[in-house]
Amino acid sequence: xxxxxxxxxxxxxxxxxxxxxxxxxxxxxxxxxxxxxxxxxxxxxxxxxxxxxxxxxxxxxxxxxxxxxxxxxxxxxxxxxxxxxxxxxxxxxxxxxxxxxxxxxxxxxxxxxxxxxxxxxxxxxxxxxxxxxxxxxxxxxxxxxxxxxxxxxxxxxxxxxxxxxxxxxxxxxxxxxxxxxxxxxxxxxxxxxxxxxxxxxxxxxxxxxxxxxxxxxxxxxxxxxxxxxxxxxxxxxxxxxxxxxxxxxxxxxxxxxxxxxxxxxxxxxxxxxxxxxxxxxxxxxxxxxxxxxxxxxxxxxxxxxxxxxxxxxxxxxxxxxxxxxxxxxxxxx
Amino acid sequence: xxxxxxxxxxxxxxxxxxxxxxxxxxxxxxxxxxxxxxxxxxxxxxxxxxxxxxxxxxxxxxxxxxxxxxxxxxxxxxxxxxxxxxxxxxxxxxxxxxxxxxxxxxxxxxxxxxxxxxxxxxxxxxxxxxxxxxxxxxxxxxxxxxxxxxxxxxxxxxxxxxxxxxxxxxxxxxxxxxxxxxxxxxxxxxxxxxxxxxxxxxxxxxxxxxxxxxxxxxxxxxxxxxxxxxxxxxxxxxxxxxxxxxxxxxxxxxxxxxxxxxxxxxxxxxxxxxx
Numbered sequence: 001x002x003x004x005x006x007x008x009x010x011x012x013x014x015x016x017x018x019x020x021x022x023x024x025x026x027x028x029x030x031x032x033x034x035x036x037x038x039x040x041x042x043x044x045x046x047x048x049x050x051x052x053x054x055x056x057x058x059x060x061x062x063x064x065x066x067x068x069x070x071x072x073x074x075x076x077x078x079x080x081x082x083x084x085x086x087x088x089x090x091x092x093x094x095x096x097x098x099x100x101x102x103x104x105x106x107x108x109x110x111x112x113x114x115x116x117x118x119x120x121x122x123x124x125x126x127x128x129x130x131x132x133x134x135x136x137x138x139x140x141x142x143x144x145x146x147x148x149x150x151x152x153x154x155x156x157x158x159x160x161x162x163x164x165x166x167x168x169x170x171x172x173x174x175x176x177x178x179x180x181x182x183x184x185x186x187x188x189x190x191x192x193x194x195x196x197x198x199x200x201x202x203x204x205x206x207x208x209x210x211x212x213x214x215x216x217x218x219x220x221x222x223x224x225x226x227x228x229x230x231x232x233x234x235x236x237x238x239x240x241x242x243x244x245x246x247x248x249x250x251x252x253x254x255x256x257x258x259x260x261x262x263x264x265x266x267x268x269x270x271x272x273x274x275x276x277x278x279x280x281x282x283x284x285x286x287x288x289x290x291x292x293x294x295x296x297x298x299x300x301x302x303x304x305x306x307x308x309x310x311x312x313x314x315x316x317x318x319x320x321x322x323x324x325x326x327x328x329x330x331x332x333x
Numbered sequence: 334x335x336x337x338x339x340x341x342x343x344x345x346x347x348x349x350x351x352x353x354x355x356x357x358x359x360x361x362x363x364x365x366x367x368x369x370x371x372x373x374x375x376x377x378x379x380x381x382x383x384x385x386x387x388x389x390x391x392x393x394x395x396x397x398x399x400x401x402x403x404x405x406x407x408x409x410x411x412x413x414x415x416x417x418x419x420x421x422x423x424x425x426x427x428x429x430x431x432x433x434x435x436x437x438x439x440x441x442x443x444x445x446x447x448x449x450x451x452x453x454x455x456x457x458x459x460x461x462x463x464x465x466x467x468x469x470x471x472x473x474x475x476x477x478x479x480x481x482x483x484x485x486x487x488x489x490x491x492x493x494x495x496x497x498x499x500x501x502x503x504x505x506x507x508x509x510x511x512x513x514x515x516x517x518x519x520x521x522x523x524x525x526x527x528x529x530x531x532x533x534x535x536x537x538x539x540x541x542x543x544x545x546x547x548x549x550x551x552x553x554x555x556x557x558x559x560x561x562x563x564x565x566x567x568x569x570x571x572x573x574x575x576x577x578x579x580x581x582x583x584x585x586x587x588x589x590x591x592x593x594x595x596x597x598x599x600x601x602x603x604x605x606x607x608x
Contacts, residue, residue, distance in 0.1 A: 036516075037512055037515075057512070058516070059518075067509075071513075072528060073532070074531045083514070083527075084517035135517065
């Protein structure tokens with residue numbers, strides 16, 4: 001099986017693109033193709049109108065920040081950062097200036113003579129970043145650079161990276177499996193699955209208008225409800241037993257209903273779908289509720305203030321606005 | 334059990350072993366080397382005899398030359414071999430077979446292997462036959478009884494130490510570090526020079542130290558391959574102990590070789606650290 005198939009991706013100058021997907025989806029393979037560590041069997045990689053396919057990594061005007069940072073353990077911070085400029089034959093004085101500027105940018109001034117092993121994970125991360133941006137690449141590739149940091153530091157670095165990117169105007173291609181990270185940072189999110197691009201667009205687009213069941217399920221939480229075509233109208237197979245139409249078996253659809261878009265009403269009112277609360281999880285400010293609707297589990301997210309009527313076992317009524325239902329092709333099991 | 338008693342349990346046996354079989358004999362040799370006359374009293378006469386005699390300096394020079402040459406040649410042969418085994422070989426079975434082939438000579442007796450080289454390197458041995466048959470030389474080269482012959486024999490015996498230490502160091506290098514260097518604009522040779530080589534230097538140094546120490550003090554191989562024409566320091570020592578029975582002079586020779594070898598290694602490691 002091919003690691004990547006039929007992938008077409010355009011990155012605009014200065015754009016922040018996140019490649020998002022589960023492990024093994026091909027996002028790192030795509031990054032390694034762009035960096036030049038693997039050559040694609042087919043297709044081309046074009047940078048600024050120039051075909052760089054097949055060029056070795058050292059002759060591509062782009063840089064990579066590796067997942068484990070890959071700092072040179074036998075060199076000081078200054079030697080690490082100056083490695084790229086020295087390879088390009090930049091004059092000594094100029095190297096000193098750009099080294100100083102790069103370290104200032106990542107707030108590591110004064111760390112020049114430290115060895116990588118003397119730095120914390122977050123500091124090593126910054127050195128890796130400085131080592132890449134000191135070369136002023138047209139494109140910076142980042143392979144899950146924040147994965148090894150703890151949650152708090154990761155959140156802080158996400159914002160710092162985004163500000164840095166905006167300031168430098170370098171295009172970033174950022175690989176991550178963390179959708180929150182992608183949504184925080186990226187202008188364009190590219191959702192990948194099984195070596196293919198499922199959908200690409202802004203965070204809002206991908207969340208509100210997913211193009212497939214995979215994207216709907218992978219991005220955020222979603223209630224996926226099978227739908228059937230009945231007398232020319234789509235009907236959700238929930239809360240009642242709709243009669244299947246003999247002619248509509250070929251076209252099946254799935255409704256995507258986000259947990260926060262489901263409202264809780266009196267079960268006796270008209271249009272209410274009757275449900276029974278099976279589980280309530282308080283996640284601080286919000287309640288995650290699992291409710292059973294004729295055998296199908298539906299997840300909702302409500303404010304903590306509604307706790308009173310949402311106890312386990314309670315009978316509730318569910319409703320939602322029609323515009324909050326998004327329909328994707330295919331059917332869930 | 335307390336931490337301290339575990340400590341003693343771990344260190345006690347090796348300590349007792351080394352005291353009995355290494356430190357005690359060494360002390361005996363050291364004491365013998367500074368005693369002389371009858372009745373015996375402390376003297377530095379044996380050391381004076383060694384250090385004031387150009388003959389001993391000559392032999393020390395030959396010994397050092399052979400040890401340095403062996404170390405350099407073994408390193409130059411061993412490094413590419415280790416690189417090939419760790420980095421180039423794709424098939425696991427071939428890597429394993431090659432490592433076994435490299436290690437197997439260590440399981441055979443030193444004497445047997447040196448006799449093997451005597452047969453190979455002799456006037457009408459396989460090596461000379463091959464060279465003359467190929468028309469590379471007109472007359473057979475004299476290997477036996479020359480420093481070259483001894484170096485060949487020692488390199489063969491000590492090569493595994495370089496290959497194993499360098500191979501270990503090479504396989505411990507994280508490949509993404511080399512990829513990072515390439516990503517930053519370094520070509521394959523520059524990646525090797527600035528990243529791969531410096532990172533396996535500790536392994537290389539360890540291997541070189543082992544080879545140097547073993548070749549500077551080797552006895553069997555030089556004794557057999559020298560045909561009595563080349564004398565190294567260990568041969569001199571063995572003569573004193575086994576033929577002349579002068580334990581005082583022999584002891585002083587032993588201590589001299591030990592000190593010189595340690596001093597040379599200290600110089601090498603100081604040089605290595607300064608870089």
